[in-house]
Structure formats: structure tokens, C-alpha cells
Amino acid sequence: MVTRASAPHASDGGPDLVLLSSTARRLREDIIAMTTRAGSGHPSSSMSAIDILVALYKGGILNLDPSHPSAPDRDRFILSKGHAAPALYAVLAEHGVISHESLDTLRVIGSPLEGHPNMRRLAGVEASTGSLGQGLSIGLGHAFAGHLDGHGYRTYVMCGDGEMQEGQVWEAIMSAAHFNADNLTLIVDHNGAQQSNLLPRVIDYRPLAAKLRAFEWHVEEIDGHDMPAILKAFDSVRAVKGRPQAIVAHTVKGKGVSFVEADWAYHGKPLTASEQVRAFAELRGEPAPH
Amino acid sequence: MSTSTTPFVVSLGAATRDAFGIALRDLGHSEPRIVVVDGDVANSTRTEWFGQVFPDRFFNVGIAESNMVGVAAGLAASGKIPVVSSFAAFLLCNAYDQLRMSVAFPHLNVKVVGTHAGISIGEDGPSQMAIEDFALACSLPGFTVIVPADEAHAHAAVRAMIAHEGPVYLRLGRPKAPRVHEAGSTLEIGKAYQLRDGSDLTIVACGLMTAAALEAHDALAAKGIHARVLDFPTIRPLDVEALVRASRDTGHILVAEEHLAHGGLGSVVAMAVGSHHPCKLGYVNLGNRFAESGTPEALMETYGLTAPHVVEAAVKLVAK
């Protein structure tokens, strides 16, 4: 296992933004490769989230020693939108918690890299998700436990914007505010699309940030693909006292591959082998193959 | 109370929910990992008694059962022993997917305590009565399912539940329960308790129906029918050996429970007996229907869950 716990730093001492962005680009390739190889999965949902995950794990935000992924005082990250498991696996491999080769076993019988994250089978997975709506409540439980034990760890939970339609999420939002859970951060991957259609055409509950503020949460609203903005938002929420925080990240589903970005119907669909070739060329800024 | 030959005299003890409230509060001193998650009903479930002594370890997350179960899952994943409690109907029916995905699938050490189970809650009526909770809890892989018959076993059940590593469903009732076990009895998970011996049939019962079975035992003896009575405080894991012995020794098993016909003690007993040592089976339960409002006594009478109903079913079964 490779140990790469600390953030890459540029010469000025801050995180190396160029490196983080190129890491995110590489992990997009991993996401596409593993889902295309598996023949199923949710690459577009994973690609909308990957910049945030790279900032979290590789930008020095999440305190997680890859060789001790269950240390009691570690920071927790819960991927509540469990169908974006390829993004989580890619970043866990990049962080050295799991091996890079294991990515090839996504969705294969016997592999702990199941279609949705399984905390009992894979190190670094904090919650078994896949039924949308449940991660924030679990995160609040971790936040309570951390408070009781006097640990300073933080718990981050990522939800999809479609997932925010689940009632349980709002139960958790309400109770986290009541308990002043300032060690809890919700990240919403606000890509404007869900499974059956675009979010505005299913249940248009926008604007989201205003609703979270109405529930007494501290809210940062950012472009979820802008690496400096993501890092800055993480720094801001860490400084908030007495209130849970949300980062509403405006994202593009399928970010990085134009023909996936253009069509929400790519939800839950792997790219074909030839689409993968086109996608890789685009990600690498190479001319499209014929 | 081991196998006894003296007549059964009904003597009411505390409700199992009350015994739970006291036992949990007392255990809170010796087991600092215990925390309680409540959904605005702590005064009914009696977890408020724990909350009064340990306010920092008591979380009322409001009328939000799904969130309540998820919070318990997170607490367990970070090393606590959360006791998440509400009316059984709301807890199991409202938060079933959370019990399935957030608790059972990752096999977290969450103690799910459902009170106000069965129709014996009385006047509040069907919306508050869990009559399908065994079926639901037994459909959660890895869950242990416990139902104490009386005050003594409710105390013992709380200790057993906390000592057990893994998810547990504990079913509790609202009314005072007749005493069937001696004060200070222990409860071993997975073990049936023989309260009477007999050779003509075995009555397998749980919860309030165990007392009804003991009353029925005496009425049957007067008719020359000798019943063994087994209390089953654990629905899962099931004491299959006790059932095999009962089947072999008595040839007839009557299962009595305050639950729907489908998916409860009757179902799991029939499956075990059918697989290991088939015999003639009979059932006393709620059938396939909701109850209504009424006094607990009137409901048990109207819906067929009293000692005379057990006697009638036993007479029919042994005549088969």
C-alpha cells in the first residue's frame, strides 16, 4: 500500500492546484475505465463528484491516514449517493487505502468493490449506502459520538441533488441544526439531473441554499469543479462554530466528457469501448480519434 | 420458574416496557457506551428514565423515525451501543429501509426497542399496534429477535441484549404483564424455557400469550389433557432442539402469539418442525386482520387471544 497522506504542496506552501486538477482528470479516466470494463455503473454521477473528492482526500482536508483507515479520531467521509461508488473507489486507491489494481474488479463477484459501497467489505468505506437519503443521518450519529468521546474529528457527507428529495435528509438537516452539530458538513453535488430526467423537470425545489439557510445551516455555494473554490469552501466551513455546514456545489453531471455532459440519459450507463476512447482523448486534450 | 406442578395464579407484574426503562437506566451506570435515541416518545417507551440520569447520552431527534435509526447506525459505527426506541409500529414500519440498509446490512450493534406491540395496547387502536413486527424483524438478516413474557424476563432481556454483539429487536408491551418467570431469572438468547411438562401436546408461546398458555394448561389438565408449556423469549435464533423434543414427546404443537398469522412465531416454528421432526401443528394468533379500539381485555377476547381460546385450539389439535 502506498502512503500518501499529506497534501501535495506548491512552492508557496498551499495545496498544489495544478497537481490536484491533473489528479482529478486521471481519476475521471479511472472511473470511465472501471465502469466500462464492468459493463455497468454510474460514471456520470461519479464524474460530477470527483473534483470535490480529490480536494477532500488529496487537498489536505480530510484527516485520514491511509494505513489506519479506521483510526477512532479519523475524519469521516460518507458517500450518501452510493451509486457514485466508482469515484470513491478511485480516490481511495489514489490515497493508498485500497490498491489501484483492485479497481479492475469493480462489480465482479468476490470483489469488495461492489456496485454500491459496502463498509463491511472495503476499508475506507464509512457507510453502506445505495438506498438514497440515509447518509446524513448516519453522519449525524458519528458527529454525536465524536462529541461524546471528545474527539475533534469532522464528518463529511455527500448527497446528490436528486437525493435531497428524500424526506429523511430533511429530518437529519432539522436535527443537526437543533443539536448545533458543527462537526458535520453536508456536500450537495448539485448537478441538476437525476435518474429519470433533469431535476427541474422532476421536482424543482430550487433554490437549495436558501432552504438550507432557513434551517439554520451555514451555507457555502460554489462551482464544484473549481479547485481553489472547493478548497476555500472546505476551509471556511471548518471555521464555523455552533452550526452544521453545507457546501452546495454546482456541478455538471458527466463533467469532462462533452457528450456525457450533454445528455442526462447517461445516468447509470457505462461508456462503450469506443466512447471510452473518445472520452480519454477529450480528457487528455488530444484530437478525437476517427 | 422451572417446570412447576402447582396451579397458575395470575399475578400482575410491571409492564415489560417499564421493566425495560428501569433496567436500561441501571445498566447505564456500568456500560458507558449505552446511548439512547428517541423519537419524541420517551415518556411512553420509558427511555426518559435513562435520559433523566444521563442527559448527555440521550438524543431526542424528534418525530423522524428514519433519521432516528440512521443516527443510531452512525453512533454504533463509532463505537457506541445505541438503544433506539419508539412504538414498535412506527419504528419498524416507518424506518424499515433504514433498519435494512443502515443497520442490518452493515451488521451494526444497534438495539431496536419497539414498545406498544400487539393489540393489548387497547384504546389507541390499530394505528399504534404493531402486529407484524416479528415478520419484519425476522426479515432483517443477522437480527436477534427477543420478546420477554413478563417483568423478570424483560429485565433479563435488556441485560442479554446489551451484552450481545450485533443488532437486536426487542418487543415490549404496554399493559402490566402476568408473572410467569421468577424474579431475578436470566434469559439466554436462543433458549426456550419450559414452564410446565405434559405428554399430550406442547403449547409454544411468547409475550402475554405465555400466561394464557399457563392458564390453559390447568384448564386442559382438568379435561385430562396434559400440556407441556414452553415460553419462547427468542424468536430468532430459535431453540430448534426444544421444538424437536416437543414434537417427539408430545406429537402436537400449538403456537400462541399476539401477532398476525403470517411471519411470526407460528411461521418459524412450523418451518423448524417441518424440517426437523414433523408433527401436528395448531395456531392461536390474530389471523390476517387489524384489530380496533377497545379495552385490552375486550380486544384479547374479541380477537381470540385468551386462555379459553388456547384451550379450544388445544382440544381440537389433540383430537386430530
Ligand SMILES: Cc1ncc(C[n+]2csc(CCOP(=O)(O)OP(=O)(O)O)c2C)c(N)n1
Ligand atoms: C431510495 C432510492 N430510490 C431510488 C433509487 C434509484 N436511483 C439511483 S441513482 C438515482 C438518481 C439520483 O440522482 P442524484 O441524487 O441527483 O444523483 P446524481 O446521479 O445526479 O449525482 C435514483 C433515483 C435509489 N438508489 N434509492
Ligand SMILES: [Mg+2]
Ligand atoms: Mg443529480
